[in-house]
Amino acid sequence: xxxxxxLYEKHxxxxxxxxxxxxxxxxxxxxxxxxxxxxxRTDAGMFDVSHMTVVDVTGADSKEYLRxxxxxxxxxxxxxxxxxxxxMLNEMGGVVDDLIVYLMTDPDVAGEWFRVVVNCATREKDLxxxxxxxxxxxxxxxxxxxxxxxxxxxxxNALAKVESILSESRVKLIDGxxxxxxxxxxxxxxxxxxxxxxxxxxxxxxxxxxxxxWQALFDADVTPCGLGARDTLRLxxxxxxxxxxxxxxxxxxxANMGWTVAWEPADRDFIGRSALEKQRAAGVQxxxxxxxxxxxxxxxxxxxxxxxxxxxxxxxxGTFSPTLGCSIAMARVSADVADTCHVDMRGKLVEVKVVKxxxxxxxxxxxx
Amino acid sequence: MSxxxxxxxxxxxxxxxxxxxxxxxxxxxTDHAQDLLGDVVFVELPDVGADFAVGDDIGVVESxxxxxxxxxxxxxxxxxxxxxxxxxxELVNSDPYGDGWFIKxxxxxxxxxxxxxxxxxxxxxxxxxx
Numbered sequence: 001x002x003x004x005x006x007l008y009e010k011h012x013x014x015x016x017x018x019x020x021x022x023x024x025x026x027x028x029x030x031x032x033x034x035x036x037x038x039x040x041r042t043d044a045g046m047f048d049v050s051h052m053t054v055v056d057v058t059g060a061d062s063k064e065y066l067r068x069x070x071x072x073x074x075x076x077x078x079x080x081x082x083x084x085x086x087x088m089l090n091e092m093g094g095v096v097d098d099l100i101v102y103l104m105t106d107p108d109v110a111g112e113w114f115r116v117v118v119n120c121a122t123r124e125k126d127l128x129x130x131x132x133x134x135x136x137x138x139x140x141x142x143x144x145x146x147x148x149x150x151x152x153x154x155x156x157n158a159l160a161k162v163e164s165i166l167s168e169s170r171v172k173l174i175d176g177x178x179x180x181x182x183x184x185x186x187x188x189x190x191x192x193x194x195x196x197x198x199x200x201x202x203x204x205x206x207x208x209x210x211x212x213x214w215q216a217l218f219d220a221d222v223t224p225c226g227l228g229a230r231d232t233l234r235l236x237x238x239x240x241x242x243x244x245x246x247x248x249x250x251x252x253x254x255a256n257m258g259w260t261v262a263w264e265p266a267d268r269d270f271i272g273r274s275a276l277e278k279q280r281a282a283g284v285q286x287x288x289x290x291x292x293x294x295x296x297x298x299x300x301x302x303x304x305x306x307x308x309x310x311x312x313x314x315x316x317x318g319t320f321s322p323t324l325g326c327s328i329a330m331a332r333v334s335a336d337v338a339d340t341c342h343v344d345m346r347g348k349l350v351e352v353k354v355v356k357x358x359x360x361x362x363x364x365x366x367x368x
Numbered sequence: 369m370s371x372x373x374x375x376x377x378x379x380x381x382x383x384x385x386x387x388x389x390x391x392x393x394x395x396x397x398t399d400h401a402q403d404l405l406g407d408v409v410f411v412e413l414p415d416v417g418a419d420f421a422v423g424d425d426i427g428v429v430e431s432x433x434x435x436x437x438x439x440x441x442x443x444x445x446x447x448x449x450x451x452x453x454x455x456x457x458e459l460v461n462s463d464p465y466g467d468g469w470f471i472k473x474x475x476x477x478x479x480x481x482x483x484x485x486x487x488x489x490x491x492x493x494x495x496x497x498x
Contacts, residue, residue, distance in 0.1 A: 028406075029406070032407055032458075032461065033406060033407055033432055034407040034409075034432065034458070228406065228432065228433070232432065296410045296412065296430075297410065297430065298409065298410065298430045298432075298435060300434075300435070319432060320409040320410075320430070320432050322432075346428075346435065
């Protein structure tokens with residue numbers, strides 16, 4: 001049996017089908033993952049993401065430490081609560097993990113600190129990697145926050161439904177949030193972030209309050225959603241999943257994460273920089289694309305992509321898109337791919353359309 | 369616990385068989401199977417008139433999670449396929465023993481039915497697998 005989140009009993013009460021995931025017992029669905037998916041695209045759904053790992057980074061040199069640890073540059077966080085998506089790379093330029101980092105304090109006040117959220121399946125490796133690189137920096141301390149539960153409420157009606165159950169003062173705080181910004185409130189943390197391509201919040205809640213919070217959201221007609229819907233939603237949104245779409249052997253430049261690498265200022269040294277600069281100078285041979293199968297069938301991870309009769313890459317994540325009613329995938333292929341290619345599906349070569357790796361945003365199809 | 373109607377026969381590959389009379393049987397997948405598959409999004413079925421022997425591939429069920437082959441539980445000729453599944457594959461989840469049926473076969477080897485499981489036998493098998 002895996003670890004249980006503080007919402008485990010709620011999941012059982014709400015008829016969740018529980019599966020092992022990264023050492024945790026998590027809901028895969030509460031009946032139908034497709035129905036849960038549609039709820040998030042059209043109304044509001046909630047996910048228990050308490051298995052994610054939250055680490056607070058404090059100490060005098062915490063900013064300089066993160067500027068060295070991460071490929072994106074936390075100097076871009078100029079406002080309290082602002083969030084940044086980044087890869088954490090190894091010396092070879094491979095992705096150790098992808099993460100979100102929040103600036104927790106006013107940037108004009110001394111003693112600034114950050115909150116980092118990393119994946120659960122990579123927790124031990126990430127914590128070791130982060131700890132291994134603190135020595136050069138003065139007073140940097142890493143504090144894991146396992147007592148914080150996390151609930152993601154996502155969908156066009158998510159903010160309104162969350163606000164309907166909160167105190168007036170908290171509603172004011174949430175009303176002031178811009179996308180990719182968070183705010184702390186008496187030990188809770190509300191961030192306008194997510195992993196679905198919809199508006200919504202990710203809320204960190206002290207674990208003793210999370211069951212009541214979940215129940216209140218349920219009573220406000222927010223649909224409980226499992227990891228199954230979370231996967232189809234993130235894939236439609238073109239968001240990477242660590243371990244499938246990239247890992248330690250994959251460069252961010254070949255994983256549609258080039259935009260997360262802050263090359264400027266050129267004198268900022270970060271782990272993996274020199275390897276990435278060499279790759280960039282040599283030209284990156286592979287890129288991440290989106291595939292759309294307009295006929296019947298479902299594209300799956302590890303199916304081979306064929307261009308002009310030759311194997312030229314593979315699908316990293318594939319699924320059925322409930323919003324589009326057809327199958328979509330992300331694939332890493334040779335950079336010269338044209339606007340169609342073939343996929344070897346169970347021994348049959350099937351033609352697919354090649355698009356940018358983003359399929360649905362705010363409920364609407366985004367490719368043509 | 370999944371639903372296992374006592375008036376049907378079963379095979380270990382999680383298909384059910386209903387006697388429709390005149391040497392014809394209807395075939396679908398069990399409630400236990402649809403639960404394992406998760407949301408079904410496509411069902412690929414054979415053409416009417418095609419002949420199959422026990423164990424032949426007769427189609428594919430694609431769920432959000434995975435693709436699964438369907439095997440012929442008995443030998444015979446396809447006399448009907450459920451065309452509703454083309455537009456409404458979710459019937460396999462919502463009504464596996466009713467509107468979610470797959471095919472009807474006219475049996476060519478009536479003696480094969482002797483090897484089918486009854487509801488108790490199938491329930492035991494599901495229990496042993498879980």
